[in-house]
Amino acid sequence: MATIFTTWQGVKARMGVAQRQARRGNGAVHLLAVSKTFPAASVRELYALGQRAFGENYVQELVSKAAELADLDEIEWHFIGPLQSNKTRPVAEIASWVHTVDRLKIAERLSVQRRETTPPLNVCIQVNVSGEASKSGVAPTEAAALVRAVARLPRLRVRGLMCIPEPTGDDERLAAQFATLRGLKEQLEREGIALDTLSMGMSSDLEIAIREGATMVRVGTALFGARN
Template sequence: MTDTRPDDIAANLDAVRARIAHAARDCHRAADEIRLVAVSKTKPVALVAAALDAGQLDFGENYLQDALAKIDALAARQPVWHFIGDIQSNKTRDIAAHFAWAHAVDRFKIARRLSDQRPDGMAPLNICIQVNVDDEDSKSGIAADALPALAAQIAELPNLRLRGLMTIPTYSDDYDSQRRPFATLRELMEGLNADGHRLDTLSIGMSADLEAAIAEGATHVRVGTDIFGARG
């Protein structure tokens, strides 16, 4: 799917939605509990527009300048934009102004900037904290033992709404191995809720592992390749 065309998008979305529905049935969940975020990073406006034509509403972006061009071009159609990449301090103002969700917050400094820079009149920015469940030095995300303190700090910021947790685990093609880090994240969210938080979002699962993620309670799955094709 390296040369995906606009005419391919509806069928690709149908196939992904069928996978989600099948996975949900297998674990006795309702498919409408699971929100598909179509990862459109590096993809042209025409493909995003075709996805909107096919009823897709939520889109995930990693690269800010590329995303801002699409946001401007498609503003009249009112898609929901999710920033799913690492957030640097010099990007917070634009993310705060143009996105509904930020899925990869792992530092209080970044969260505070997003809150301070959220424009007046906009709904609070939905936040997921990224957790490094594998404790890999090369990966972004906060360590599990530091999570409660960060969650408490973010929950106090006035222009953010702390919704849940996100992770990108080490790749595996084994289903049981895929489930383990997602189960860890679910347990971390349950622990936060037991301490008084009201989190409702697990942003887990991509093209290769969405079934395992759904089995462990995913509410948002982030799928790019199976919708838009591989990055060129």
């Protein structure tokens, strides 16, 4: 059975190859270890190897792991799941990043509930690049307006865009969805909105995402194994 060191090194090697093939510098893409459903002990083990950024999908799991791992001074929690308006407070208080802002109401609550004594909360606007009715995320045509509105809120810092593409075995279709997100970022930059993050790509498609401009890949299965 592969150790966490072996899987971590394997993911980092995949990322390195993808960055070189895309003619992007080493370190252009950051690894977010998605630890949802895995115990705090697994997070602690990966942290000991040097990983610092961890992603959680569920509010209660974020709260419990953050409490259990409070002694890890440099840990950086990213919330990457759907966020209901009645559950924003613990996320605003604990997380360093929220990747799934798709409505102004959620951003407004995060802004109000973020403590003034902590650094601004980094946020990404989630965009529904596949057009699936079941997917969260703002429509691509509405993303720019939401970015501008969220950027005006105090105690938040809009860092970029995030997407979860339609699961498909068609690499060209995946690439096109990632390219849609990259195009939106480039459009916003031309309009004077500085963004530095494209949160896209997971265990199965991180190479395609990196080729299309990802700056952060969200990897769980390839690091921790299959979930129950």
